[in-house]
Amino acid sequence: MGKKVLLIEDEPNIIEAVSFILSRDGWEVKTHSNGHDAMEVVRLRAPDLIILDAMLPGKSGFDILTEIRSDAAVGETPVLMLTARGQSKDREMAERAGVSQYMTKPFSNADVLAAVRALVTP
């Protein structure tokens, strides 16, 4: 049984692509597509890794990340942020919020896979 990855992303095609790549690598992928109740899903699933989009309907990825980091139960979960906003201030904002790794879209599938593998210590 592979490790659990929670993908929080609102773009259906990207959900499908990332799910496909990780599933084939043996990860158990759960998805969620809005910001409103993302935190509940995180607590519920308690994943080994969270892949988080920056711009989500309802609540931004940065706010969700901050909430994760301040949560006692899931605060240590590694978070990989994928964002279409490639500006440096977004990266800084993400780092301040406690991101584990930050990647801009579009990304190479291999890079995502490598990052996921590196972030989840077996």
Next chain:
Amino acid sequence: MAILNVLALVCLLYVVFLFTVAFAADRAARHGRGKWLRSPYVYTLSLSIYCTAWTFYGAVGFAARSGLEYVTIYLGPTLVMIGWWWTLRKMVRVGRSQRITSIADLISSRYGKSNLLAVFVTILAVIGVTPYIALQLQSVTLSFAAFSETEQAGAALPDMQSTALWVAMGLTLFTILFGTRNLDANERHHGVVMAIAVEAVVKLCALLAVGVFVVWGLSGGVSETLARIDASEIARFEVPGSRWIGLTMLSAAAFLCLPRMFQVMVVENEDEDHLRTAAWAFPAYLMLMSLFVVPIAAVGLDVMPIGANPDLFVLTLPLMAGHDGLAILSFLGGFSSATSMVIVAAIALSTMVSNHMVMPIWLHFTGGSAVISGDVRQVALLARRLSIAGVVFLGYLYFRVTGGGAALAAIGLISFAGVAQFLPALMGGLFWRGATRTGALAGLGVGFVLWQYCLFLPSFGPSMIMPQTVLDHGLFGLSWLRPQALFGAQDMDPLVHAIMWSMLLNTGAFVLGSLLSFPQPIERLQGAQFVNVFDHSSTTGGWSGGMAQSEDLLIMSQRIMGATEAQALFATAARRQGLAGYLPEPSPDFLQELERELSGSVGAATAHAMISQIVGGAAVSVEDLMAVADETAQIMEYSSQLEAQSQELARTARQLRQANEKLTQISVQKDGFLSQISHELRTPMTSIRAFSEILRDTSDLTAEEKSKYSSIIHDEAVRLTRLLDDLLDLSVLENGQVVLNTQTGLLSDLLDRAERAAGVQVGTLKVERERAAEAFELTTDLDRLAQVFINLIANARKYCDGDPPILSIRTHEVEGRLVIDFTDNGSGIPSEKQAVIFEKFSRIGETKAGGAGLGLAICREIMTRLDGSVSYLPGQKGAAFRVSLPLQRRMAAQ
């Protein structure tokens, strides 16, 4: 020669007596004593300088030559005194309230402080009065000669010139001593006035004494005298009415206009109420003076040898009778008449000359620099003294040049006619607010020229100055320009002729000039001040009258300069006055210094006005007020400039702030826009890249997967392309670079086309329309308008969540515009989003329907280009958009 020596001695003693009187009066006045100096009777007696040697000696000569005509000389002033005393009162009030120093000053003040006018009046006065001064010198020498003639005939002539010179020098000395003690011309010359009053008494007594002697001594009683009068030619003289009227008017005018009369009547006036006494007392004095004129003339003509000068009967009758004492008294009377006239005339003229000619020139050449050093006073006094000497010397020169040929009375009347030219400007200035400087100059100019041409120049005798040909045939041979028959006025008395034309044309030019010109503001104000003098001036007060209140001055100064500076200034002044520890006396020097100090803070005019207010409560003159107003205006202008500048600065700052805010906003918007574009582009590109990598790197994909992923790549590529198209479209629209392709078509056709393009036929959305209402022919960019319609219909297709979804399209006119409403039956747009839906990249709802969020932004830009608008209609059940266009012609049939 004995009697001459006695005469000289008596003369000398008399002069010493006059000096003493003048000195004592001055002293008494300076020490605040001698209330009797300010008696109305002294004032009345001082008016008697009207009766000069001409009246004293000449009236008898006049009567001997032309009968009762001499009465007119007394009648004029009497009429003025009794009938026109309110005019005099007005003149006196104006003189006091405006601090007038002379008639030239009065006229120039009235007409806007025109120095040109003042110079003109001064010159006219000097020309007019100089012969009169000569006349006085002549009378003194003639009377002196009358004594010597009785001693030994012929020996007198060489003495005559020197007598005149000695008299002139003596008078100059007296006038300088008592006439220029103080600089302020408005300050009363108590000594001079007192001396004149004494002389008035002496001349009246002398004339009465001679009269009594002639009637009761020589003639043997009243009835005998009357018989002699009846027998003499005097009874047979007939005086033409025109000459009577002319001479009466002339003497009345001269009484008002003579500079010396103005001096005693207005400048030396202590109290307006004195005029009440003078109104009856002066005519009475004149009556007494004229009482014995006819008897003396008649007896003289009867007793004296044929050819004796009737002008000297007053003197020669007692001499002939051997009454040397009476003769000497008579001589003193004539001497008094002559000297008092010369003294006052010299004071009056010198004031005019120095104030209006010497001082302006001096100030012009020194540039007024000396004003600060304070020696103006010395210069002014020097100018005044030199002017006195100059005026008297001019009289002496005239006397020497003419040789004293003409009859005394003739010179007097010519002089009268000259100064009478002031009358229109003077009276107009006092009673007519419409009188202007131009009018005054024109009137005076015309009057002066005519007086010169018709009377003064011909008076020197034929060929002296004016060639005989001009007299006989007119100037340039034009007969209507003959000096004594101007404009064809033949066979008139030359004097009446000259008076008539000069006064008539003078008045005419004055009135015409005034009517045709516009007064300057200061003329207007001065005019109001003069004409309405009784409305805004009090009878009391004057510079010399009140005592300045040092305390008030200190309070005011502290307010202006600050307490420390003011107190220091006052303490210094007090120490200088020897009053250390007390407040300084408000001496002229101190007041001047104070005014200078204050003017540094509040401006010269304001300082002057403030001190004037406190010192004696003197009325602030219009000039002061004007200057204050000027200063205030300047200060206000300056401050309003400052205010304007600061407002300008504030405005600029506000604009800069706004511009900065806008730039910041634009920058933020741009950042947001770029960030949005980046996101919108990266999202499809992410899918494309991810799936293309999957297709490339994954060998074991099923055919179904391959097909699906290829479709995704294709769709995302299309989405990307559409996004780029939209961006470019929006950019073109926003920059205004769009070229409109205007066509004409029907609204219904356009909506049909939009429905098809939006894919309505393949979806679930039902579109409801009222085709009958859509019969509008549109002339616009139909493609662009269709783009808007497509967008709105497509939005309804994508977002309307009604079951079944229905879009209603309604067309109607609202306030002259064509309005098309697109209303669906969905849940509509939340009110908080309604404000932003037309912004770029704003999406309604959370679900994505393939749009990049640029559609409505593009619609808005298009409608702006088409002079229309698109807006969200709140309050409808579903989402409602209103497209509005300028109304065009509606098709009749469709």
